[in-house]
Amino acid sequence: MTRDQRYPREIAIVAFAQTDHTRSSAELSEVEMLMPVLRQVLGQTGLHTGEIDFTCSGSSDYLAGRAFSFTMALDGVGAWPPISESHVEMDGAWALYEAWVKILTGEAETALVYAFGKSSPGELRDVLSRQLDPYYVAPLWPDSVALAALQARTLIDAGETDERALAGIAARSRTAAQDNPHAQLRGSAAPDVLLEADHLVQPLRIHDTPPVSDGAAAVVLAAGDTARRLTDRPAWILGLDHRIEAHSLGVRDLTDSPSTRLAAERAGLFETGVDTAELHAPFTAQEIVLRKALRLDDTVRINPSGGALAANPVMAAGLIRLGEAAARISRGDSDRAVAHATSGPCLQQNLVAVLEGEAQ
Amino acid sequence: MPDILSAPLVVEFPFTRSLGPVQSAFLTGLRERTVLGVRTSDGSVLVPPVEYDPKTAEEIRDLVEVAPTGTVTTWAWNPAPRRGQPLATPFAWVLVRLDGADSALLHALDAPGPDAVRTGMAVRIRWAAERTGAITDIACFEPGEGQPDTRARPHSGQFAEAVTGITAPARLDYTYSPGRAQTRYLDALAGHRTIGERCPACRKVYVPPRGACPTCGVPTDEQTEVGPKGTVTTFCIVNIKAKNLDIEVPYVYAHIALDGADLALHGRIAGIPADKVRMGLRVEPVWAEDGRYPDHYRPTGEPDADYDSYKELL
Numbered sequence: 150m151t152r153d154q155r156y157p158r159e160i161a162i163v164a165f166a167q168t169d170h171t172r173s174s175a176e177l178s179e180v181e182m183l184m185p186v187l188r189q190v191l192g193q194t195g196l197h198t199g200e201i202d203f204t205c206s207g208s209s210d211y212l213a214g215r216a217f218s219f220t221m222a223l224d225g226v227g228a229w230p231p232i233s234e235s236h237v238e239m240d241g242a243w244a245l246y247e248a249w250v251k252i253l254t255g256e257a258e259t260a261l262v263y264a265f266g267k268s269s270p271g272e273l274r275d276v277l278s279r280q281l282d283p284y285y286v287a288p289l290w291p292d293s294v295a296l297a298a299l300q301a302r303t304l305i306d307a308g309e310t311d312e313r314a315l316a317g318i319a320a321r322s323r324t325a326a327q328d329n330p331h332a333q334l335r336g337s338a339a340p341d342v343l344l345e346a347d348h349l350v351q352p353l354r355i356h357d358t359p360p361v362s363d364g365a366a367a368v369v370l371a372a373g374d375t376a377r378r379l380t381d382r383p384a385w386i387l388g389l390d391h392r393i394e395a396h397s398l399g400v401r402d403l404t405d406s407p408s409t410r411l412a413a414e415r416a417g418l419f420e421t422g423v424d425t426a427e428l429h430a431p432f433t434a435q436e437i438v439l440r441k442a443l444r445l446d447d448t449v450r451i452n453p454s455g456g457a458l459a460a461n462p463v464m465a466a467g468l469i470r471l472g473e474a475a476a477r478i479s480r481g482d483s484d485r486a487v488a489h490a491t492s493g494p495c496l497q498q499n500l501v502a503v504l505e506g507e508a509q
Numbered sequence: 510m511p512d513i514l515s516a517p518l519v520v521e522f523p524f525t526r527s528l529g530p531v532q533s534a535f536l537t538g539l540r541e542r543t544v545l546g547v548r549t550s551d552g553s554v555l556v557p558p559v560e561y562d563p564k565t566a567e568e569i570r571d572l573v574e575v576a577p578t579g580t581v582t583t584w585a586w587n588p589a590p591r592r593g594q595p596l597a598t599p600f601a602w603v604l605v606r607l608d609g610a611d612s613a614l615l616h617a618l619d620a621p622g623p624d625a626v627r628t629g630m631a632v633r634i635r636w637a638a639e640r641t642g643a644i645t646d647i648a649c650f651e652p653g654e655g656q657p658d659t660r661a662r663p664h665s666g667q668f669a670e671a672v673t674g675i676t677a678p679a680r681l682d683y684t685y686s687p688g689r690a691q692t693r694y695l696d697a698l699a700g701h702r703t704i705g706e707r708c709p710a711c712r713k714v715y716v717p718p719r720g721a722c723p724t725c726g727v728p729t730d731e732q733t734e735v736g737p738k739g740t741v742t743t744f745c746i747v748n749i750k751a752k753n754l755d756i757e758v759p760y761v762y763a764h765i766a767l768d769g770a771d772l773a774l775h776g777r778i779a780g781i782p783a784d785k786v787r788m789g790l791r792v793e794p795v796w797a798e799d800g801r802y803p804d805h806y807r808p809t810g811e812p813d814a815d816y817d818s819y820k821e822l823l
């Protein structure tokens with residue numbers, strides 16, 4: 150199957166930029182943090198803000214503690230005179246999905262998608278607990294690390310991993326991030342050394358958890374010949390889909406991710422091989438779940454960027470997976486890649502994209 | 510570059526939520542030390558209960574009672590409890606499948622240490638001394654023998670004085686930092702000066718500056734002092750007193766284009782009867798002692814500004 154048959158239009162990621170992700174960017178407002186990234190991503194294509202047909206962003210007010218914080222960031226995209234614009238209170242990967250649909254329907258030829266998250270103003274573990282079921286779960290204030298630890302325990306109990314294997318995932322990811330100038334954590338001690346640390350929430354140690362990050366990212370999407378004009382090697386979106394699990398953790402099998410599998414199937418992943426995977430697995434054990442759901446074997450290079458274990462700007466980390474996968478295709482380091490984004494506790498929502506570069 | 514300002518910011522809100530029939534029965538049941546679940550169309554029992562079948566999306570209302578004892582299906586030892594969590598001493602987060610149920614409930618398990626916890630262990634509910642109809646009516650779980658033969662029994666879901674809503678208080682603590690442009694603006698205000706920032710592309714001066722030109726999408730990094738005098742571009746007369754506001758009504762709230770600025774900011778006009786305020790009125794700021802922003806603006810006594818001089822700023 151070619152990409153022309155699956156969808157009415159060819160659409161590609163043609164540019165990607167991200168900040169250097171840091172523990173705190175307190176000196177910058179959100180728009181100040183975001184603006185250099187927007188300049189860079191537009192600069193890669195030669196487009197001006199006024200030439201973009203559709204703009205879509207992802208962010209969350211709960212990170213900054215201010216209502217409508219995304220409207221401030223709009224100053225960075227030149228929103229006057231009025232532009233066609235939308236926002237999702239989700240990771241920017243879902244903003245990319247909205248922009249992709251906008252182009253598919255013929256409403257736009259080009260789209261700018263950006264996402265930002267400043268985790269530093271608040272206590273991220275507590276902040277994320279406010280996205281949980283407000284009747285039965287949120288009143289108990291279970292934090293994000295605790296919920297990930299429950300998932301890790303189910304995998305260990307099922308014999309699918311152990312604490313040493315999880316340390317290996319952390320070490321491999323952060324060692325890979327040594328080649329990523331934007332990553333926050335670059336390099337790692339050996340797994341044996343990591344295992345000497347105390348547990349944060351047992352069975353997870355600090356290395357099993359993502360860094361708390363501030364950062365932003367942006368991509369440009371374009372259709373057909375516009376994409377070919379804007380870049381030498383567009384990262385064509387062969388398929389894109391997102392799915393969700395039942396919201397109650399207690400009805401789910403936490404060792405599996407049927408929503409990821411279904412999204413991957415609908416995105417066409419199982420019809421075609423990939424050489425690279427950018428997985429949004431903020432916690433080490435989640436990589437085990439995703440590898441299984443996406444049927445990735447040892448021939449696939451997993452998270453050469455270091456993934457979310459190396460930098461996790463909340464609301465941007467998923468969009469970065471799509472951007473990193475696309476950038477590898479554009480550079481010629483990959484011919485076909487799968488990118489995954491997640492949102493919510495224990496891989497609640499999952500988005501899968503299959504990207505491809507033309508034969509070199 | 511001055512130090513970037515920062516200040517504590519506390520966001521607190523009591524979320525008041527109404528309950529549907531299933532959630533109402535479940536939470537009222539907890540108040541009465543009774544645990545209810547709901548039976549799905551394929552016969553499995555979900556605890557806590559939901560109103561729609563997670564597999565078929567069918568509406569489900571078939572309430573059943575399950576045991577206050579159950580089995581840990583997964584756990585995580587929490588050595589450092591955080592604010593709001595069920596226990597102040599180290600505890601285990603657990604998913605517990607209550608006897609008679611097919612799904613698991615998230616809660617805390619009181620245990621002496623991680624070595625005392627394992628998947629598959631039997632636990633029972635420890636009820637809170639005072640119960641109001643909330644998930645926290647379960648104080649926590651504690652180790653205890655289960656009743657493996659327990660089957661879910663039909664239950665009407667009817668209780669006297671059913672709980673129909675919950676109030677879920679939330680509090681999040683932040684350190685707010687306004688960034689470079691607004692720090693410069695606020696620092697200048699502390700010295701009773703107002704600064705704007707000029708866009709390098711369209712040359713417009715924005716006040717208050719936010720570091721970007723919303724028209725051009727480029728950084729505005731050239732600071733320029735504006736005012737202190739300005740022109741009223743538009744205004745309204747406020748006749749209804751806001752709660753906790755110690756300003757007498759009627760008062761005038763206006764958009765004021767400070768001299769040299771390309772964007773009007775807003776402020777209160779005083780020192781002139783409300784019905785004498787007009788577009789084009791020339792005003793100047795009045796600072797309260799130790800004020801970090803103008804308390805209000807008053808007429809300068811100059812002739813009114815010509816309409817053409819501010820019509821672009823309306």
Ligand SMILES: [Zn+2]
Pocket residue numbers: 708709710711712713722723724725726
């Ligand atoms: Zn401008």
